[in-house]
Amino acid sequence: MLLNNPVLSPSSDKEEIRVAYRGRFAPSPTGPLHFGSLITAVASYCEAKAHQGEWIVRIEDTDIPRIYPGSEAHILKCLDAFGFESDKEIIFQKDRLDIYESVIEQLHQQRLVYACQCTRKILGSNHIYTETCRHLNLPLAHQAIRVKVDDCEICFDDALQGRHCSNLKYDLGDFVLKRRDGIINYQLAVVVDDYLQGMTHVVRGADLLDNTERQIWLGKLLGYPELSYMHLPLAMNDQGQKLSKQNMAQALDPAQASVLLSDAITALGQPAVELDLPDRMLIQAVAQWDRKSIPQGTEIQAVFL
Structure with missing residues (x-):
């Protein structure tokens, strides 16, 4: 059953007025920016500003x-050094845990979530959850x-x-919104904050x-408007691995x-800009x-450190 009305947290956060384009950069502080x-x-x-839109930073x-x-300090220092400025106050998700808990409770009242006692040992190597605890209450x-x-x-x-499609029942199964140790899952936090930030x-x-399909599904349950998505090709290292903290x-x-x-800018297939102060380079x-000049596929065919 889908909720007919958006789920809002009983907090001081109010739903942002939706604009034609509002995007975000949402790094996770599990390591420095690369x-x-x-x-x-x-x-x-650039995508946000080229559409005369807003660009917001969120720390996940x-x-x-x-x-x-x-x-976190490195992220903020880099944003400043590279000429980026958030159009709204930067929020930190760890300060918003009560909002996510409230949304879980509202989903529970609608019988859309349930507790699961399965451990990794019980689940084994099966990556598709088979509803073991769905009816145990x-x-x-x-x-x-x-x-x-x-x-x-x-889709x-x-x-x-x-076009990208998935049937979550057969590709993944019921997925976790909150871990046994109390940690709020990325899927829930990102969907709720994307909505509350407009x-x-x-x-x-x-x-x-x-x-994305998980986030679309959760958004539908919560009655949130669907977003537009653009997934960028990944920069790779000399081992053929994506650049990552891991x-x-x-x-x-x-x-x-x-x-x-x-x-x-060059890696994204864009025309070169003159070396200058970063904020002036971003304007250029x-x-x-x-967007059409961004390399095709899911990997950028070059090696980066």
Whole structure:
């Protein structure tokens, strides 16, 4: 059963007035920003500004045990050094846990979520959840919380990757919104905050492409407007791995902001900009921005550190 009205948290947060284009850059402070992060920041910023839209920074830090010391400060320092400025106050998800808990409770009242006692040992290597606990009516306390999915195909048209579809029942099964240890899952936090912040467009890496159907499904349950998506090709290292904190990608050096910004703009297939102060380079990049010039596929065919 789908909710007819949007679920809003009984907090001081109010639904943002929706504009024609509002995008965001939402890094996770599990490590310092790297060149792949910069590509996403540049693309999301230029895409928003080229549409005369707003660009907002959000720190996605609900997985508190994985926050890398000093990484939040590094993120903010890099944003300043590279000329990026959020059009709204930067929010930190770890300060909004009561909002996500409230949404879970409202979903529970609608019988759309349930407690799950399955451990990784019980689940084994099966990545598709088979509804083991769906009808057990377990108390929510100290258990993982899963959201119910239906047997239906969910599709969206990505601005770069084309049409993408999934039947969550057979591709994934009921998925977790809150872990047994109390950590709020990324899927829930991102959907709720995209709505409460009035987002209209999402520009992010292609590594998150398969998350999208889950987020669309959850948004439908909550009665939220559907967003537009653009998933960028990923920068790769010399081992053929995407640049990531797990793969020890080199941290961005704010002292090299202009050169790295130029490299990121070029990696996105955009016309070169003159080396200058980063904020002036971004103005030129926005003026020249052409989404159609972004490399095709899910990987950028070059090697980055």
